[in-house]
Amino acid sequence: MKLTTRQFIHSEHPVTCRNCQNHFTGKICNKCGEKVFDEKQLSSGHFFHQIIDFFTHFESKVLKTIWLNIKKPGFITQQNLQGIRVKYANPIQLYLVVSVLFYFTVTKIGVTDYTPGYGDQKYHLLSDYATFKWAAPLDSAVIRGIDKMHLKYFEETRQHLLERFETVKDSATGLYRIRNFSNNDAAFVNKEQLYAIAGNEAQKLFLKSFDASVSTLSKTFIFVMLPFMAGLLFVFFFRSLKYYGAALVLATHFMVFNLCFFIMHCLVNWLPYRLWGEDFGSILFRPINPLFRGATGPYFEFLFGNSFAFFHFLFWMPWLFIAFKRIANKPWWFNLLASYICSRVFFFLLFGVLKKLLIAFTVWTMH
Template sequence: MEKEKVKKLCANCDTELVGKFCHNCGEKKVSRKDFAASNFIQEVFEKFTHFDSKFLRSFWLLVSRPGFLTVEYWRGRRKPYLKPLSLFFIINLLYFLSIGVNRGRTYETPLRIQLLNPYSPVVQKMLDERFAAATEEERKDFETRFDRQNHMLAKSMLVLMVPIFAAVLWLFYWRQGFYFGEHLVTALHFQALLLVQNMVVGIFLKSSLFHVLFGYFSHSDIVQETVEPLLWVWLIAFFTVKTAYQEGWLRTVLKSFTVTLLWLPVLFLYRFVVFLATFYTA
């Protein structure tokens, strides 16, 4: 009588193992070799190079083919690329670290710019109430602290724009049966690409594109802070929407234009939220 083979069970869920990994929970079968120093070194190297290649591939496709990563994620082809949220946070981190050299100011709003936004009466009222009995020196000191704090917060709270922009996309495509989560993926890639654009223009051109092309005209705050960002948003939105939602050219032009116009109040809402956070912490 043949000796019955001992079944090897998963240490995590007690499912019978077939191969190196549990087909039920994905836990790897442990062996003594896993604890060798050479194995740890190999694992670190593989993790680093695997992440590095994923990031570079995802970054290149994000920049060169707007909307492509979104479609790939929707279709279930996810292994070759970084997850949308991971890609966004890495690019957001790079954007945050570029504070010292990036002159792009789409999201950063110094106090003088806050007073030019549509909600400026609210800002002015809050400032008047806070500094009713303050000296001019105290006001200037607060403005300095405000601008420094806003410089940091505006670049670190950008994830707040993602669900708001996803809601804008949902308004346009709810009849097509897309889930809100699908629009979140689009919004993450879209916002990440906007951050890349902001870094490229702010770091390498060291000014707004309008200033490079048109000189003195672009010194206007309204041009640098609102008009030029809208043009970039429309350009990125057009290619993203065209690739992701695959509609005709005319419909894509109209929808991307409308999405761009709706992005503006999203930007103003974000600026106001950052203002409140800065106002009470500066």
């Protein structure tokens, strides 16, 4: 930009910062970062210019960063670790924007892969892995703990419903006269039937309340995976990353990629079903499912668990492998091994640990 004489004189004129009282020259305080105040900034024109400028620059920077994070795995992380940050959205800003898109997509489409239903605590156990068979008592303890909280809620709700039934015992027949919740018709039932009706209503209320709460929590709890994933990355590449904060940056960029992948996966499944009534998701798994049957089945089950996990590895492992290659000076076989282990651990954290944590926290908050 060509500076006029007036602009040049103004930029070199000594200024006292109104925020920290620092004396400086230029348009930005070199101590606190406060900009030089001009009364023209109070005009409506300047106000609307700031709004337009924010959204145009914000949108272009975020979209550019998201695209580069998908197209060139590890590039944004590498730039960030080298101190080149102004051109790109920072990790937290990027994660928040993509999270909002993720929340909107899964809510609009109604996808529940990351939203557990009650009973999912019995799946994706640590003891399912051959090397962790010894963890079966731990898995059982977690399941018992969740079921115990559920049973407490169920019994409290059933007792509350029994008190609301306004039952009247017929002295001649020994039956109880109650009003059904689904209609206003009165019914005569025995004591066992009375408890069964109250139990059914209690279970319905539990599932309704659980589904409403866990749906909200599942969209916000996913960020708790970041510290654990960062810790795993730091173990593999502590010499290259040097600081745990650098591992958090890489974990955040990987999580952003994962959320983008899941959004695209949702849309790929949803659009054909919406337009033609065809379940495209099952078509995507058709080439994968035969690998888990026949002679290759035991090997693929040992390496990946199931076709659902393998489908995620097909996207996660290449991103991690390229990112590791770009960031760390390690042999290809080490990067491949690290990408496999990180993918497998991340899958367990996401579908094994996070879902159980969501179920336990949701049931606990319902009391």
